[in-house]
Amino acid sequence: MNRVVFSITLQQVAGKRRTLFIGLFALIPVVLAVLVRTAGANVEHEQWAAEGLFPVVIIGALLPLAALIFGTAVLGSEFEEGTAVYLLTKPIPRRAIVLPKLIVAWLATGVVLLLTGSIAGMVALAGTGDMQIALGFTIATVIGALAYSALFVMLSVLTSHALIVGLGYVFLWEGVVTGLFTGTRILSIREYTLAIGDMLSGTPDVLFQAHLSETGAIVGLVAVVGLATWFAIAQLERWEITAGG
Amino acid sequence: MPDATQGSIYDLGYRGYDGPRLGRGYALLSLYIHSLRGVFGLGRRTGSKVFPIGLTVLAFIPAVIQLGIGALTESTVEFFHAHSYYGYTQVILALFCAAAAPPLAGRDQQTHTLSLYFSRSLERMDYAMAKFGALATALLALTLAPQVVLFIGNGLAGNDLRGYFGDEWTQVVPIVASAVVLCAFIAAISLVIAAQTPRRAYSTVSILAVFMLTWIVSSIVAELTEREIGLAALLLSPFHMMRGFTLFLFGETPGATSPLGIVDYPGWIYLLAAIAWTALAGYLIYRRYEGINA
Amino acid sequence: MSAAPSPDGARPASGTIELVNASRWYGNIVAVNDISFALGPGVTGLLGPNGAGKTTILHMLAGFLRPSNGNVLVLGEPAWRNVGMYRRVGLVQEREAVYEFLSGHDFVATSARLHGLPDPDDAAARAIDAVEMSEFAGRATGTYSKGMKQRIKVAAAIVHEPEVLLLDEPFNGMDPRQRLHMMDLLRGMAKAGKTIVFSSHILEEVERLAENVLVIVMGRLAASGDFRAIRKLMTGRPHTFTVRSSDNRALASAFIADPSVYGVDLDGSEALVVRTKELSAFALAAPRIAKEHQIRIVELRPTDESLESVFSYLVKQ
Numbered sequence: 020m021n022r023v024v025f026s027i028t029l030q031q032v033a034g035k036r037r038t039l040f041i042g043l044f045a046l047i048p049v050v051l052a053v054l055v056r057t058a059g060a061n062v063e064h065e066q067w068a069a070e071g072l073f074p075v076v077i078i079g080a081l082l083p084l085a086a087l088i089f090g091t092a093v094l095g096s097e098f099e100e101g102t103a104v105y106l107l108t109k110p111i112p113r114r115a116i117v118l119p120k121l122i123v124a125w126l127a128t129g130v131v132l133l134l135t136g137s138i139a140g141m142v143a144l145a146g147t148g149d150m151q152i153a154l155g156f157t158i159a160t161v162i163g164a165l166a167y168s169a170l171f172v173m174l175s176v177l178t179s180h181a182l183i184v185g186l187g188y189v190f191l192w193e194g195v196v197t198g199l200f201t202g203t204r205i206l207s208i209r210e211y212t213l214a215i216g217d218m219l220s221g222t223p224d225v226l227f228q229a230h231l232s233e234t235g236a237i238v239g240l241v242a243v244v245g246l247a248t249w250f251a252i253a254q255l256e257r258w259e260i261t262a263g264g
Numbered sequence: 265m266p267d268a269t270q271g272s273i274y275d276l277g278y279r280g281y282d283g284p285r286l287g288r289g290y291a292l293l294s295l296y297i298h299s300l301r302g303v304f305g306l307g308r309r310t311g312s313k314v315f316p317i318g319l320t321v322l323a324f325i326p327a328v329i330q331l332g333i334g335a336l337t338e339s340t341v342e343f344f345h346a347h348s349y350y351g352y353t354q355v356i357l358a359l360f361c362a363a364a365a366p367p368l369a370g371r372d373q374q375t376h377t378l379s380l381y382f383s384r385s386l387e388r389m390d391y392a393m394a395k396f397g398a399l400a401t402a403l404l405a406l407t408l409a410p411q412v413v414l415f416i417g418n419g420l421a422g423n424d425l426r427g428y429f430g431d432e433w434t435q436v437v438p439i440v441a442s443a444v445v446l447c448a449f450i451a452a453i454s455l456v457i458a459a460q461t462p463r464r465a466y467s468t469v470s471i472l473a474v475f476m477l478t479w480i481v482s483s484i485v486a487e488l489t490e491r492e493i494g495l496a497a498l499l500l501s502p503f504h505m506m507r508g509f510t511l512f513l514f515g516e517t518p519g520a521t522s523p524l525g526i527v528d529y530p531g532w533i534y535l536l537a538a539i540a541w542t543a544l545a546g547y548l549i550y551r552r553y554e555g556i557n558a
Numbered sequence: 559m560s561a562a563p564s565p566d567g568a569r570p571a572s573g574t575i576e577l578v579n580a581s582r583w584y585g586n587i588v589a590v591n592d593i594s595f596a597l598g599p600g601v602t603g604l605l606g607p608n609g610a611g612k613t614t615i616l617h618m619l620a621g622f623l624r625p626s627n628g629n630v631l632v633l634g635e636p637a638w639r640n641v642g643m644y645r646r647v648g649l650v651q652e653r654e655a656v657y658e659f660l661s662g663h664d665f666v667a668t669s670a671r672l673h674g675l676p677d678p679d680d681a682a683a684r685a686i687d688a689v690e691m692s693e694f695a696g697r698a699t700g701t702y703s704k705g706m707k708q709r710i711k712v713a714a715a716i717v718h719e720p721e722v723l724l725l726d727e728p729f730n731g732m733d734p735r736q737r738l739h740m741m742d743l744l745r746g747m748a749k750a751g752k753t754i755v756f757s758s759h760i761l762e763e764v765e766r767l768a769e770n771v772l773v774i775v776m777g778r779l780a781a782s783g784d785f786r787a788i789r790k791l792m793t794g795r796p797h798t799f800t801v802r803s804s805d806n807r808a809l810a811s812a813f814i815a816d817p818s819v820y821g822v823d824l825d826g827s828e829a830l831v832v833r834t835k836e837l838s839a840f841a842l843a844a845p846r847i848a849k850e851h852q853i854r855i856v857e858l859r860p861t862d863e864s865l866e867s868v869f870s871y872l873v874k875q
Contacts, residue, residue: 023671030659040466044473051481058489071484080480088469096465101655105714108620109672110644182468183315183363190355190476191322256639260622 021111025119028093032127037092041085045131048076048139056142065148069226072143073156077136078212082128082160083167083189089127090171091181093120094251098179104260113255117172121248124168132160155220163212166240169247170208176254204230208243211236285385292390295381299398302371303364312367316402319360323353323406327413334420342418346411346439347514350446354503357406358475361454364402366467368395369458378556388553396455396549403447411439438513445513446506449538450475452545453502459552479503486523494527499537508534573598574722574753575619579628582614589614591777592628597755601748603768604757611777612757613652616726619755620649632722645673648715650708652726658700662691662710665699669714685713688743690736704731712740716747723747725756729763741767773872780872796820796833799840802857803848806830809855812847819843831861 052072055062094117097103106116140153170188174181193209204210214229214236231239304320305312326344333343344352372378381391415435419428457474458467482501486494498504508524511517512531518524524534573596582590590611604612617623618630621637621644630637633646656665666685670678686695689709694702699710708731716723723744729737744754744767758764764771765785773781773788781788803809810822810830818839823831834840848855 021672023668027657027660027668031657034659036466040470044477047477047481051484054485054493055488058493060488060490062488067488071488076480076484080477084469084473084477088465091465099465101651101653102657104622104649104651104654105656105669106672107622108644108647108649108715109669110642110674111672112641180311180315180363182465183359186362186468186472187359190472191359194476195355257624258622259624260617 021115021119024116025123028120028123031096032089032092032123041088041131044081044084045135048072048081048135049142051076052139052142064144065152066226068140068143068148068152069222072139073216074213074227078160078163078209078216081135082132082163082212085131086128086164086167087171087182087185087189089124090168091175091185093124094172095175095181114252117248117252117255121168121172124172125165128164128168129161132164133157136160152220152222156216158219159212159216162215162240163208166208166211166243169244173247173251176251176258205235205239211239288385288387288390291384291386292394295386295391295394296397299368299395300401303368303398303402315363316360319356319363320406323356324410324413326352327410327417330414331417331420334417344414346414346435347510347516349411349414350407350506350510353406354506357403357450358472360406361450362468362472365399365454365458365471366464368399369455370462370464370467373462389550392549392553396451396546399455400447400451403451404443407447408440408443411443415439442510442513445509445538449542450502452542452549456545456548459549475502483523486527491527495529498523498527505534505538509538574633575755576631577628580618580625580630581627582618582623583626588777593779595772595779595782597753599748599751599753600769601744601754601767602770602772603764604755604772604774605761605764606759606774608759610774612774613726615774616724616757620724645718646721648720648723650711650715650725650728652730654711656699656707656710658698660699661696662686662699663695665710666713666717670717673718675718681717685717688716689713690739705733705736708732709736722753727758728756729758775872796835797837798861799832800859800861801830801832801855802828804854808851809848809853812851816843816847
């Protein structure tokens with residue numbers, strides 16, 4: 020863990036534009052919760068939170084999008100803007116570059132989801148339902164954020180098209196393929212996150228039931244974080260500058 | 265040897281061109297073709313071809329499956345219907361737009377070559393038109409082309425190919441009409457977002473988010489709130505509008521439990537809304553290039 | 559290539575920088591083709607047209623490209639995947655960007671911190687002073703001009719006082735005064751025993767700064783050494799002299815009669831241009847011929863000893 024790299028990365032991520040951009044996304048679940056609360060017709064609040072708000076809106080869309088933006092920014096923007104060499108010509112092991120950057124991506128994604136998840140959850144459930152649903156799923160998103168961040172940081176070292184590959188993974192693989200071929204669910208961070216959320220929120224099976232077991236999800240998360248981080252470090256160690264002359 | 269200290273102009277034999285010029289229309293056509301090739305990464309390095317061509321191939325998968333079923337078995341079952349085809353491929357279409365629109369609209373801004381275009385016979389309106397036309401045309405390869413394959417595939421599924429085409433030729437009108445409206449619609453939406461910033465990261469994520477988030481959110485709003493609010497939400501969601509006007513053009517009705525069915529408004533609304541959005545987005549793209557400092 | 563000297567053995571086998579039969583290719587394109595050389599302290603210029611392979615060589619030296627074949631050694635160790643090397647090596651890239659949100663001082667001090675220097679702010683101040691950027695150190699680097707960015711990048715690359723400094727086209731975007739100052743700075747570092755390698759496609763820069771030149775043409779080492787020495791070795795190539803005398807026309811006819819001369823041009827009435835392939839023979843013959851014909855030579859100077867002519871000769875080979 021390198022404090023200097025950590026602090027530079029924090030400053031990179033905390034740009035005004037990016038904060039505004041993510042802020043807009045993060046508002047969506049809150050606005051939606053308010054809308055359903057005020058204009059909803061015959062809404063079962065706990066059911067809506069456990070079936071729609073958390074698994075579909077927050078875990079299905081917002082979590083991967085926020086992690087994608089931060090995960091590809093922390094290291095990918097260094098390659099895109101051409102500052103990577105400044106960092107790589109320093110006598111520090113490559114893991115001391117990857118790890119702080121991963122942690123910043125995770126922290127940033129986690130903070131955004133903690134805010135949007137708790138506020139939207141509160142709006143959806145306050146006074147009418149079991150707040151543990153909101154709490155459990157929100158904590159699960161923060162855990163899932165680490166796996167997504169690790170995956171996207173790795174992608175940003177591997178390819179300059181990390182965004183499109185990442186979006187394809189999230190919306191084609193996790194969104195479509197795992198729905199068609201249920202066997203592929205064991206390779207889905209969304210399913211791991213949902214399983215953890217199921218466990219932590221203690222929702223009864225009638226409201227929400229994850230496809231994967233808790234143990235499967237924990238093994239999957241550990242494997243994704245471990246492998247992606249290891250691979251990102253290994254790739255950075257053998258990173259070659261493009262465009263020779 | 266001429267005396268360099270005296271000012272003088274040498275006649276090097278250069279001559280001005282005063283013959284006919286190809287003019288604005290030709291410039292527009294050239295930029296359109298160049299942009300269209302660029303969408304598929306033609307004339308660029310291999311890395312730029314992988315995603316557009318890969319996604320185009322994916323958009324054919326349902327049609328190819330149907331074709332395979334029709335060719336290899338005696339089954340007459342239509343697994344994939346023309347009026348529902350975009351329901352299977354909409355995520356692919358969105359990914360294609362997210363990958364293609366940002367470089368199409370942003371590359372000239374990024375490399376500061378926009379001023380070079382505008383100093384030629386090309387007008388700003390032409391530039392916007394060429395870019396929009398290129399993306400919309402490219403999208404036909406992911407929409408109309410698979411529909412044609414599907415049409416043939418469904419024909420093969422029955423034993424009587426000639427009879428099938430004889431009965432079903434009226435389908436050609438909605439197939440073409442829905443594909444054309446759809447391509448213009450999502451091309452305009454994608455470009456209006458992409459034209460706002462040369463930063464690829466923002467526009468790529470924004471385009472995909474506009475398609476996917478509105479889809480998710482509007483489905484929920486349609487399901488959980490009153491009809492009027494539901495309709496308003498659906499008219500903000502490109503995927504739902506696509507579904508709505510495609511069903512309308514084919515003369516089909518949405519399933520009762522689907523968001524469109526729950527809200528239950530006539531289908532022409534979605535067609536009208538899609539055309540209105542396309543016009544608005546087109547106007548905003550034009551405004552953007554009128555106002556840009558180049 | 560017969561005229562070019564064999565680079566092997568031309569210099570001592572061990573230096574701070576060494577390429578041993580190094581090649582690098584991208585797919586089917588060969589960027590660097592079997593190059594060997596060894597360098598010690600001092601300023602070395604990598605000269606060559608754009609696309610010759612200069613940047614590829616610098617990137618291999620900096621450990622950012624793996625040699626496809628052969629070895630690239632810096633301070634006795636392979637450069638590829640050698641993170642520890644950066645303690646003693648600095649790199650200034652041509653296109654590298656700066657963190658625009660940092661001030662000049664912070665940019666350099668951050669570099670010092672990443673190098674683990676004991677007093678990063680002090681080291682940064684010294685490096686910034688060396689590139690004459692102290693006045694602007696408080697400003698965000700995003701507001702800098704191209705030349706200022708270039709200088710702050712140099713400061714960030716020398717903050718840890720590296721033994722080897724690699725620079726890719728370092729003078730791009732600098733005004734003439736900054737250019738002179740940067741040359742002084744690099745000369746000073748070289749005098750202090752550092753190894754400086756810089757690339758350039760501008761002959762004047764290399765000629766003025768480099769004690770030692772490596773001419774790279776189409777991925778191959780076309781020549782190396784002091785450029786005047788290179789010139790001498792190119793025996794197949796005519797040397798040209800400009801001669802002014804009391805009677806140019808008479809001298810021309812006398813010169814052309816001598817076997818050491820194989821061409822004479824009358825350049826107006828002002829001067830003669832003499833071409834010879836035998837430098838020493840002509841040097842002996844010229845005064846003798848002038849004396850015999852009682853012509854007074856006012857001026858006799860080699861016209862083409864600039865690097866440019868050497869270079870264009872090598873490129874044409």
